[in-house]
Amino acid sequence: xxxxxxxxxxxxxxxxxxxxxxxxxxxxxxxxxxxxxxxxxxxxxxxxxxxxxxxxxxxxxxxxxxxxxxxxxxxxxxxxxxxxxxxxxxxxxxxxxxxxxxxxxxxxxxxxxxxxxxxxxxxxxxxxxxxxxxxxxxxxxxxxxxxxxxxxxxxxxxxxxxxxxxxxxxxxxxxxxxxxxxxxxxxxxxxxxxxxxxxxxx
Ligand code: HEC
Ligand code: HEC
Numbered sequence: 001x002x003x004x005x006x007x008x009x010x011x012x013x014x015x016x017x018x019x020x021x022x023x024x025x026x027x028x029x030x031x032x033x034x035x036x037x038x039x040x041x042x043x044x045x046x047x048x049x050x051x052x053x054x055x056x057x058x059x060x061x062x063x064x065x066x067x068x069x070x071x072x073x074x075x076x077x078x079x080x081x082x083x084x085x086x087x088x089x090x091x092x093x094x095x096x097x098x099x100x101x102x103x104x105x106x107x108x109x110x111x112x113x114x115x116x117x118x119x120x121x122x123x124x125x126x127x128x129x130x131x132x133x134x135x136x137x138x139x140x141x142x143x144x145x146x147x148x149x150x151x152x153x154x155x156x157x158x159x160x161x162x163x164x165x166x167x168x169x170x171x172x173x174x175x176x177x178x179x180x181x182x183x184x185x186x187x188x189x190x191x192x193x194x195x196x197x198x199x200x201x202x
Contacts, residue, residue: 026095026098026099027095029092030092030095030096030099031099033088033092033096034046034096034099034100037084038056038084038096038100041053041080042054042055042056042100043055045057045100045103045104046059046099046100046103047103047104047105047106048156051156051157051158051159052158052159053156053159054155054156054159055105055154055155055156055159056100056101056103057100057101057103057104057105058101058103058104058105058151058154059100059101059105059150059151060101060144060145060146060147060148060149060150060151061097061098061101062097062147062148063145063147063148063149063150063151064096064097064100064101065093065094065097066148068081068085068093068096068097069090069093070174071084071085072085072086072088072093075173075174076172076173076174077171077173105151105153105154105202106154106202107153107154107198107199107200107201107202108154108199108200109199109200110157110196110197110199110200112196115192115193115196115197116193116196116197116200118189118190118193118194118197119193119194119195119196119197119198120197122134122135122186122190122193122194122197123135123136123143123194123197123198124136127185127186127190130185130186130187131185132182132185132186132190133181133182135152135182135194138178139151139152142201143198143201152198152201153198153201153202154198154199154200154201154202155198155199156199157192157195157196157198157199158195160194160195160198160199161191161192161195164179164183164186164191164194164195165183165191167179167180167182167183167184168180168183168184168186
């Protein structure tokens with residue numbers, strides 16, 4: 001969903017008083033939800049202190065909104081995330097996405113230079129022999145994604161690996177086709193390498 005579509009949607013719902021939506025300020029209520037609820041797992045500012053939980057900071061706003069609606073509608077199944085969003089409105093979700101997206105994200109480079117080099121090759125060239133598509137075609141040259149395409153740069157390696165395996169098994173119940181056809185051709189080593197390479201980018 002494009003941001004102006006979200007904005008139009010809110011205006012259409014008579015929420016024109018939400019004008020600060022266009023500025024970086026976050027209403028107090030949203031800040032409280034973020035700090036008292038989300039940050040318990042996603043870390044201070046969504047910057048991630050536990051690799052079991054994805055970093056939210058610096059992630060593309062429209063992607064965050066989409067994923068939260070996916071959890072809420074159970075299109076993307078997560079017994080952990082569903083209850084977190086149950087009592088939140090669409091407006092809360094849009095504002096939470098903006099809140100976390102505007103926070104900075106820093107990568108954690110791996111010291112394994114061989115792993116890093118293989119990861120970079122997969123990211124920029126894929127594996128023509130086995131038909132793995134180059135990730136940069138969709139996720140962008142700096143792995144920042146765009147709109148509905150997630151940023152991968154700086155995300156926890158363990159989370160990236162987990163999601164790639166879920167795309168293979170088709171247990172990430174949304175967007176199976178695109179990422180399934182990419183991930184299913186990857187070896188375990190390629191999955192690990194590209195995940196560690198990406199987690200080191202800013
Ligand atoms: C109890 C821990 C916990 C809490 C609290 C929590 N989350 Fe999560 N969140 C998770 C886990 C685990 C995942 C990964 C789900 C999966 O794919 O299995 C996740 C995934 C997400 C994603 C998807 C990220 C991506 O890259 O696809 C978003 C967005 C998100 N959470 C937002 C929030 C927000 C906003 C809050 C506060 C309202 C919140 N979460 C509270 C555990 C938590
Ligand atoms: C044809 C386009 C395309 C290509 C090529 C592609 N991706 Fe993706 N990727 C997507 C889309 C679309 C999504 C969002 C899926 C969703 O909405 O659930 C995604 C999601 C992901 C996610 C989940 C991120 C998160 O925050 O949960 C990971 C990890 C990922 N891709 C890794 C890769 C890697 C690694 C490669 C290269 C080997 C790659 N992708 C190549 C389109 C692509």
